[in-house]
Amino acid sequence: MTLLFATAESSRLVRLSGIDLVIIAIYFALVLGIGFYLKKFATTGEDFFLAGREMTAWVAGLAFVSANLGSLELLGWAGSAYQYGIVAVHFYWIGAIPAMIFLGLVMMPFYYISKTHSVPGYLQLRYGPEASGLSAITFAIMTILMSGVNMYAMAVVMKVVLGWNLNFSIWVSSLTVGIYVAAGGLFSAIFNEVLQFFLIWFGALLIPILGLYETGGWHGMVARIQQKSPAQDFTHAWRGLGDFQNNPMGINWIGIVFGLAAVLSMGYWTTDFLVVQRVLSSKDIRSAKMAPVIGSFFKMAVPIIVILPGLLGLAVLPMQLVPASEIQPGQHSYNEVLPLMLARYCGPGLMGLGITALVAGFMAGMAGNVSAFATVWTYDIYRPFIRKRASDGHYVSMGRWCTMIGLIASIGTAYLAMGFASIMDYVQALFGFFIAPLFGTVLLGMMWKRVTRPAGFWGLLCGVFSSVTMFFLMKFDSRWVSVFALSPHAKGLAQAMFQALWSCLTCVVVTLLVTLVTKPKSDEELRGLVYSLTEVAHEDHASFLHRPVVWGMVSLTVLALLQIIFW
Amino acid sequence: MSGKGHIIPIWFFVGVLLLVYGVLILGSGLVEWSHPPDTVLSELHAPVWWGELLILLGGIYCYAFRPGKYR
Numbered sequence: 001m002t003l004l005f006a007t008a009e010s011s012r013l014v015r016l017s018g019i020d021l022v023i024i025a026i027y028f029a030l031v032l033g034i035g036f037y038l039k040k041f042a043t044t045g046e047d048f049f050l051a052g053r054e055m056t057a058w059v060a061g062l063a064f065v066s067a068n069l070g071s072l073e074l075l076g077w078a079g080s081a082y083q084y085g086i087v088a089v090h091f092y093w094i095g096a097i098p099a100m101i102f103l104g105l106v107m108m109p110f111y112y113i114s115k116t117h118s119v120p121g122y123l124q125l126r127y128g129p130e131a132s133g134l135s136a137i138t139f140a141i142m143t144i145l146m147s148g149v150n151m152y153a154m155a156v157v158m159k160v161v162l163g164w165n166l167n168f169s170i171w172v173s174s175l176t177v178g179i180y181v182a183a184g185g186l187f188s189a190i191f192n193e194v195l196q197f198f199l200i201w202f203g204a205l206l207i208p209i210l211g212l213y214e215t216g217g218w219h220g221m222v223a224r225i226q227q228k229s230p231a232q233d234f235t236h237a238w239r240g241l242g243d244f245q246n247n248p249m250g251i252n253w254i255g256i257v258f259g260l261a262a263v264l265s266m267g268y269w270t271t272d273f274l275v276v277q278r279v280l281s282s283k284d285i286r287s288a289k290m291a292p293v294i295g296s297f298f299k300m301a302v303p304i305i306v307i308l309p310g311l312l313g314l315a316v317l318p319m320q321l322v323p324a325s326e327i328q329p330g331q332h333s334y335n336e337v338l339p340l341m342l343a344r345y346c347g348p349g350l351m352g353l354g355i356t357a358l359v360a361g362f363m364a365g366m367a368g369n370v371s372a373f374a375t376v377w378t379y380d381i382y383r384p385f386i387r388k389r390a391s392d393g394h395y396v397s398m399g400r401w402c403t404m405i406g407l408i409a410s411i412g413t414a415y416l417a418m419g420f421a422s423i424m425d426y427v428q429a430l431f432g433f434f435i436a437p438l439f440g441t442v443l444l445g446m447m448w449k450r451v452t453r454p455a456g457f458w459g460l461l462c463g464v465f466s467s468v469t470m471f472f473l474m475k476f477d478s479r480w481v482s483v484f485a486l487s488p489h490a491k492g493l494a495q496a497m498f499q500a501l502w503s504c505l506t507c508v509v510v511t512l513l514v515t516l517v518t519k520p521k522s523d524e525e526l527r528g529l530v531y532s533l534t535e536v537a538h539e540d541h542a543s544f545l546h547r548p549v550v551w552g553m554v555s556l557t558v559l560a561l562l563q564i565i566f567w
Numbered sequence: 568m569s570g571k572g573h574i575i576p577i578w579f580f581v582g583v584l585l586l587v588y589g590v591l592i593l594g595s596g597l598v599e600w601s602h603p604p605d606t607v608l609s610e611l612h613a614p615v616w617w618g619e620l621l622i623l624l625g626g627i628y629c630y631a632f633r634p635g636k637y638r
Contacts, residue, residue: 345613
C-alpha cells in the first residue's frame with residue numbers, strides 16, 4: 001500500500017508513518033463495513049432515498065452541517081482566513097446561520113408536509129414539470145460536474161500534501177464511496193457524514209488549541225498578526241467593511257448583508273437539495289424543524305477549526321503563503337495552510353487522524369453529491385419524464401445504478417479537469433448561477449398562492465440567464481464590475497455576492513410580472529404547498545425547551561453576540 | 568423497517584471509531600514519550616492526553632449506545 005502512495009517524494013508536505021496508515025485503513029474498513037451492514041435496511045424507495053425518514057433531529061442536523069463540511073471547504077476557508085483575515089468568518093456566521101434558522105422554522109414545514117423527495121419535487125407540486133424539470137436537470141448536471149471537479153481538486157491536494165498518486169486518490173476514494181452508497185443509499189451517506197463530523201473535529205481541534213498556546217492566547221495571536229501585517233486589518237469582522245478598499249476581501253457590508261446573507265446563503269441552505277435532503281430524512285416535522293436549528297449551533301462553532309487555524313497560520317508560520325496561481329517551486333499556496341499547521345503540531349498518530357479527517361470529508365462530500373444525484377435523477381427526471389409507472393423496487397434499483405453511473409461520470413469530469421484546468425473556474429461558478437434565482441422561485445411559491453405555473457418557470461429561467469450574463473460580462477470586461485458590484489475595486493467574492501443579489505431580484509421581478517398576466521392554480525391544487533393554505537403544526541404541546549422556535553432565537557442571539565465580540 | 572431488525576445507532580459506530588483511534592494515538596504517544604517527534608510543542612505530549620480524551624469519549628458512546636440496549 002505504501003508503494004501505491006509513493007510519488008512526488010520531494011514535494012510532499014508531510015510524511016505518514018505506519019500508525020498513520022493504519023488509522024486511515026481502519027476508516028476505510030469501517031465505512032465499507034457500515035455500508036454493507038446498512039444494505040438490508042435500504043430496501044424501499046423511502047429507505048434508499050430518504051433514509052426511511054427516521055433520522056432524529058440530532059443525526060439529521062449533524063449530517064446537514066457535515067454535507068457542507070467537506071475537505072475542500074476546510075482547506076479553502078482556512079486558506080481564505082489566511083488571505084482575507086477574520087472577514088472570512090461571515091461565510092460561517094451571517095452567511096449561514098440566519099438561512100439555516102429560516103429553513104428550519106419557515107420553509108421546512110412545506111417541504112416536509114408536501115412529502116416531497118426533493119426540492120425539484122416540491123417545484124413539481126407547486127408549479128409543474130417545467131420549473132421542476134429545469135431545476136432537476138441543472139441540479140443533476142451541476143452535481144456531477146461539481147463532484148468531479150472536487151474529486152480532482154482533492155486528488156491534487158493529496159498529491160501536494162502526501163505525495164499520493166492522482167489516479168490512486170481518485171479511484172480508491174470513488175470506488176469506496178460508490179460501494180457504500182449503492183449499498184445503503186442515504187442511510188450510508190448520513191452515517192458517514194456523522195462519522196466525518198466527529199473525525200474533522202477531533203482531527204483538527206488540536207491546531208487551534210496548540211496554536212493559541214504557542215501565541216499566548218487570542219490577544220497574543222492578534223499582536224503577532226498586526227506586527228507582521230501592520231497595513232491590513234485581519235482581525236476585525238465588520239470594521240473594515242465600510243469600503244471595498246478597507247479590507248483584504250475587497251467587499252463592502254452591502255455585499256455581505258444583502259448578497260451573501262439575504263440571497264446567496266438563503267439560496268444555498270434552503271434550496272440546494274444536497275443539504276436539504278439530509279433534513280428531509282427526519283422522522284417527524286418537529287425533528288425536521290429542529291435539525292437545521294441544531295445544525296446552526298455546530299456551524300457557528302466551525303470557525304474554531306477552520307478560520308482560527310488560518311489566522312494562527314498568519315501569526316506563526318515563518319513562510320509567506322501565496323495564491324495558487326502564483327506559486328513558485330519551494331513556495332506554498334494559501335490552501336495549504338491547514339496541512340502546514342497540522343504538520344507543525346502533529347506527529348505520528350495525530351497526523352494520521354488529521355489526514356483521515358480530510359479523506360473522510362472528501363468522501364462524505366462525494367457521497368452527498370452522488371446520493372442527491374441518484375434521488376433527483378430517479379424521482380425528478382426518470383419517473384416523470386421517462387418511466388412514470390414502475391414498481392418501488394425498480395426505482396430503488398435505478399437509484400443504485402445511478403449512484404455508480406454518477407460516480408463514473410464524476411471520475412470522467414475529474415479527468416476532464418485534469419486536462420483543462422480552466423474548467424474548474426467555470427464549474428465552480430456554474431453552481432452559483434442557479435442557487436440564487438432558485439431561492440426566489442421557491443420562496444415566492446411558498447409565500448404567495450397567486451404565483452402561477454408559467455411565472456415559476458420564466459422567473460427561474462430569466463434569473464439564471466441574468467446570472468450567466470453578469471458573470472461573463474464581469475469576467476471579460478472589467479468595466480462591468482463597477483456596474484454590477486458597485487465599485488471597480490470589488491474582488492471576485494464581492495462580484496459573486498452582487499451577481500447573486502441581482503439575479504435573485506431579476507427572478508422575483510419576472511415572476512411577479514408573468515404572474516400578473518397568467519392564470520393562477522386553484523386553492524385545492526395548492527393546499528399543503530403555500531403558506532396561506534397550509535395548516536402547519538405548532539409546538540404548543542411541546543415544553544418550552546423542546547420548541548424549535550426557542551432554540552432558533554437562542555441561535556440568532558448567540559450570532560448577534562459573536563458579531564459584537566469580533567466587530 | 569419491520570422485519571429488518573433494529574438499526575445500530577450511528578453513535579455506537581462513532582464510539583467505536585473514537586475508542587480505537589484513542590488507543591492507537593495514546594499508544595503512539597507513549598512510544599515516543601522519551602524521543603518526541605520534531606514538531607512544535609512536542610514537549611506537551613499532545614498524543615497522550617488527546618488519545619486519553621478519545622478513549623474516554625469513545626468509551627462513553629460505546630456504552631451508552633451499545634447494540635441491543637433499546638430492544
